[in-house]
Amino acid sequence: MNEMTPPNTERAAALKGLGSSRKRVEDARFTQGKGNYVDDIKMPGMLFGDFVRSPYAHARITSINADKAKALPGVIAVLTAADLAPLNLHWMPTLAGDVQMVLADGKVLFQGQEVAFVVAENRYIAADAVELVEVDYEELPVVVDPFAAEAPDAPVLREDLAGKTEGAHGPRRHHNHIFTWEQGDRDATEKVLGSADVVAEEMVYYHRTHPCPLETCGCVASMDKVNGKLTVWGTFQAPHAVRTVASLISGIAEHNIRIVSPDIGGGFGNKVGVYPGYICAIVASIVTGVPVKWVEDRMENLMATAFARDYWMKGRISATRDGKITGLSCHVTADHGAFDACADPTKFPAGFFNICTGSYDIPVAHLAVDGVYTNKAPGGVAYRCSFRVTEAAYFIERMIEVLAIKLGMDAAELRRKNFIRKDQFPYHSALGWEYDSGDYHTAWDKALKAVDYDGLRREQVQRIENFKAGKTRKLLGIGLTHFTEIVGAGPVKNCDILGLGMFDSCEIRIHPTGSAIARLGTISQGQGHATTFAQILASEIGIPADDITVEEGDTDTAPYGLGTYGSRSTPVAGAATAMAGRKIRAKAQMIAAYLLEVHDDDVEWDVDRFAVKGAPERFKTMKEIAFAAYNQAIPGLEPGLEAVSYYDPPNMTYPFGAYICVMEIDVDTGEHEIRQFYALDDCGTRINPMIIEGQIHGGATEGYAIAMGQEIAYDDMGNVKTGTLMDFFLPTAWETPHYTTDFTVTPSPHHPIGAKGVGESPNVGSVPAFSNAVHDAFRAFGLTQTHMPHDHWRIWKTAYELGLHG
Numbered sequence: 001m002n003e004m005t006p007p008n009t010e011r012a013a014a015l016k017g018l019g020s021s022r023k024r025v026e027d028a029r030f031t032q033g034k035g036n037y038v039d040d041i042k043m044p045g046m047l048f049g050d051f052v053r054s055p056y057a058h059a060r061i062t063s064i065n066a067d068k069a070k071a072l073p074g075v076i077a078v079l080t081a082a083d084l085a086p087l088n089l090h091w092m093p094t095l096a097g098d099v100q101m102v103l104a105d106g107k108v109l110f111q112g113q114e115v116a117f118v119v120a121e122n123r124y125i126a127a128d129a130v131e132l133v134e135v136d137y138e139e140l141p142v143v144v145d146p147f148a149a150e151a152p153d154a155p156v157l158r159e160d161l162a163g164k165t166e167g168a169h170g171p172r173r174h175h176n177h178i179f180t181w182e183q184g185d186r187d188a189t190e191k192v193l194g195s196a197d198v199v200a201e202e203m204v205y206y207h208r209t210h211p212c213p214l215e216t217c218g219c220v221a222s223m224d225k226v227n228g229k230l231t232v233w234g235t236f237q238a239p240h241a242v243r244t245v246a247s248l249i250s251g252i253a254e255h256n257i258r259i260v261s262p263d264i265g266g267g268f269g270n271k272v273g274v275y276p277g278y279i280c281a282i283v284a285s286i287v288t289g290v291p292v293k294w295v296e297d298r299m300e301n302l303m304a305t306a307f308a309r310d311y312w313m314k315g316r317i318s319a320t321r322d323g324k325i326t327g328l329s330c331h332v333t334a335d336h337g338a339f340d341a342c343a344d345p346t347k348f349p350a351g352f353f354n355i356c357t358g359s360y361d362i363p364v365a366h367l368a369v370d371g372v373y374t375n376k377a378p379g380g381v382a383y384r385c386s387f388r389v390t391e392a393a394y395f396i397e398r399m400i401e402v403l404a405i406k407l408g409m410d411a412a413e414l415r416r417k418n419f420i421r422k423d424q425f426p427y428h429s430a431l432g433w434e435y436d437s438g439d440y441h442t443a444w445d446k447a448l449k450a451v452d453y454d455g456l457r458r459e460q461v462q463r464i465e466n467f468k469a470g471k472t473r474k475l476l477g478i479g480l481t482h483f484t485e486i487v488g489a490g491p492v493k494n495c496d497i498l499g500l501g502m503f504d505s506c507e508i509r510i511h512p513t514g515s516a517i518a519r520l521g522t523i524s525q526g527q528g529h530a531t532t533f534a535q536i537l538a539s540e541i542g543i544p545a546d547d548i549t550v551e552e553g554d555t556d557t558a559p560y561g562l563g564t565y566g567s568r569s570t571p572v573a574g575a576a577t578a579m580a581g582r583k584i585r586a587k588a589q590m591i592a593a594y595l596l597e598v599h600d601d602d603v604e605w606d607v608d609r610f611a612v613k614g615a616p617e618r619f620k621t622m623k624e625i626a627f628a629a630y631n632q633a634i635p636g637l638e639p640g641l642e643a644v645s646y647y648d649p650p651n652m653t654y655p656f657g658a659y660i661c662v663m664e665i666d667v668d669t670g671e672h673e674i675r676q677f678y679a680l681d682d683c684g685t686r687i688n689p690m691i692i693e694g695q696i697h698g699g700a701t702e703g704y705a706i707a708m709g710q711e712i713a714y715d716d717m718g719n720v721k722t723g724t725l726m727d728f729f730l731p732t733a734w735e736t737p738h739y740t741t742d743f744t745v746t747p748s749p750h751h752p753i754g755a756k757g758v759g760e761s762p763n764v765g766s767v768p769a770f771s772n773a774v775h776d777a778f779r780a781f782g783l784t785q786t787h788m789p790h791d792h793w794r795i796w797k798t799a800y801e802l803g804l805h806g
């Protein structure tokens with residue numbers, strides 16, 4: 001080897017590729033106020049839109065009078081459904097195969113529903129004009145309880161569906177029923193449950209909550225009437241899908257639409273769907289010929305834009321007397337609100353809820369999900385989870401605890417006894433998935449050891465004795481969870497959104513001087529894609545990550561992709577990136593061989609170069625190869641060094657984790673203290689350990705919020721009780737617990753670099769860990785099940801109902 005050449009370990013480290021805790025390249029601009037968010041976009045002559053929203057949850061609209069609003073100086077227009085109807089834009093399709101009013105068409109179905117769109121010279125005038133629009137409502141009976149919605153005499157909510165007995169997902173059996181989705185073997189499951197030694201039964205409710213990203217939803221629509229081109233900058237988690245939908249709805253040819261997602265201040269599923277604000281801003285820009293901005297405020301975001309969860313999950317789980325699980329049945333009543341606007345792949349009306357057998361080898365199972373309409377905001381988005389996986393994980397992790405109580409068994413031991421074994425992978429679950437890989441026992445044992453589980457249980461026994469003896473008023477809860485995620489939607493054969501197959505893409509251009517630009521079909525909302533995707537490429541093509549620009553979010557330049565949500569970026573676009581990198585390397589090999597005057601097969605890859613086999617001192621670096629690609633005429637090869645890959649994954653990836661929460665609970669005040677939170681994650685090959693840790697901290701904090709206080713609550717009249725950040729719990733640094741992170745590595749066998757997603761895991765895993773800790777604290781006093789969120793009041797009430805207040 002040439003003496004001047006550093007060893008390949010040093011060269012590999014200099015690339016900052018896979019496994020490097022490379023600092024986030026995005027942060028320089030974010031920490032210096034140089035981010036470019038939708039509301040930063042200011043254009044000459046730009047107008048502002050604002051909504052008149054319904055104060056009622058269910059009412060008929062008898063009249064709308066916008067005369068006073070229109071007379072206000074600075075008001076340009078007031079749009080109502082009557083204005084949109086001639087364009088056939090007063091209703092729009094939802095991602096779930098339903099339709100949704102863009103502006104109230106004759107009636108309103110939830111509080112905060114969009115009734116009219118005021119366009120004015122600035123935001124303040126628009127807000128004043130909203131107050132001047134006079135709407136007459138005739139109140140109708142309100143339904144907020146999904147079980148009451150299915151009563152025979154329940155009010156008809158969706159009059160537009162009158163007489164429709166077929167929905168997008170099969171037969172509708174009632175006027176407020178949306179679909180029934182069944183998976184698994186009902187008869188076989190009933191047979192097992194009917195003859196089992198032990199059956200535990202429970203209703204597990206995962207309450208309605210909201211992703212509540214720091215930045216609310218918004219857009220700027222700009223119709224260039226001269227060139228016929230519509231540009232929309234927006235908070236879009238799936239910009240290409242938005243372009244296609246916008247083209248189908250508006251009739252504008254797709255090449256004449258440019259969708260740009262600039263910097264996005266958190267998405268968490270909230271920014272996947274299409275909202276009335278986008279349509280109204282586009283229509284207003286087309287009508288006025290100038291750009292129109294719409295940015296919702298916090299209350300609008302919480303009250304009207306895409307909620308999450310609201311699943312009532314009735315479970316039955318059976319086992320032998322010594323704790324071997326034999327069967328599982330689950331029936332879900334899913335409250336979808338006024339329109340079915342769930343963001344799920346077309347064939348999965350309850351998302352991937354059928355991962356609800358969790359990490360356990362359950363021989364037979366049956367799942368039925370009934371979707372129903374109520375007078376609540378539409379949505380049902382995947383709030384930092386892969387399409388209802390967090391509901392599934394919460395369900396099974398609660399059912400395991402309930403079964404442990406019924407069996408009188410330690411819940412950690414019950415889990416260990418029923419885990420899918422390492423040698424069973426690839427594992428076919430009773431509800432239809434093929435788990436690609438896993439090693440649950442190793443992870444579990446590592447986690448239990450790390451927290452000294454046996455010691456904690458001994459401490460808990462002592463604490464209970466002390467409590468009973470009146471020496472303490474604090475209980476100790478140990479919350480266990482072992483979750484299995486399913487991320488990376490998805491194989492095109494299984495997964496599409498509105499008919500668009502869920503592949504993803506990466507296009508790479510190597511510049512003559514050896515730096516590069518990679519463009520992807522995904523869009524980061526804080527996950528650090530510009531940092532980590534460059535790392536994948538650095539390892540694949542031997543160019544330092546610092547010399548690779550990653551660009552996403554502009555449909556005029558990025559290759560078509562289905563966007564970022566459900567931790568699909570790494571499993572799908574990350575794979576596309578590796579595959580495109582390999583195409584670059586294959587061409588680079590031919591160029592290197594030509595330059596070294598040897599046969600293609602006589603050179604081999606060495607970190608950042610191709611060297612002649614057996615003569616490592618004869619090599620060409622990627623930098624030299626890149627230059628040659630642009631300045632040498634190489635026989636049989638086109639000039640340039642570019643590649644594109646559209647990747648259709650053969651399967652999802654199945655990350656997993658073992659989370660343990662140790663919680664102190666004060667029975668007199670209902671207050672809690674998180675003493676310890678241990679999170680072990682296995683996301684296969686780790687691209688950037690520092691970013692992974694950040695993902696875990698963020699997701700676990702969201703999980704903490706959900707489990708311990710965050711909810712979208714309604715009163716009986718359909719009023720949102722938690723529509724501001726005074727009532728909706730968003731943890732600050734003060735409340736956020738300390739986390740200890742850990743990992744095991746079980747690479748995905750089908751992903752080109754073995755990586756699985758990770759962004760959703762901490763939300764999925766932490767919610768049951770926090771909730772199980774609350775339940776576990778009260779287990780010795782007879783508690784089997786209570787509902788989240790476990791705020792101080794509810795914990796206090798639980799203690800009271802168990803007679804612990806003396």
Ligand code: CDP
Binds near residue numbers: 527569685689692
């Ligand atoms: O789709 P989304 O970006 O939300 O989720 P993800 O694919 O789980 O990735 C979240 C962040 O973690 C990205 O920056 C990934 O590159 C990074 N990651 C990683 O470093 N190693 C993994 N095995 C998985 C994700």
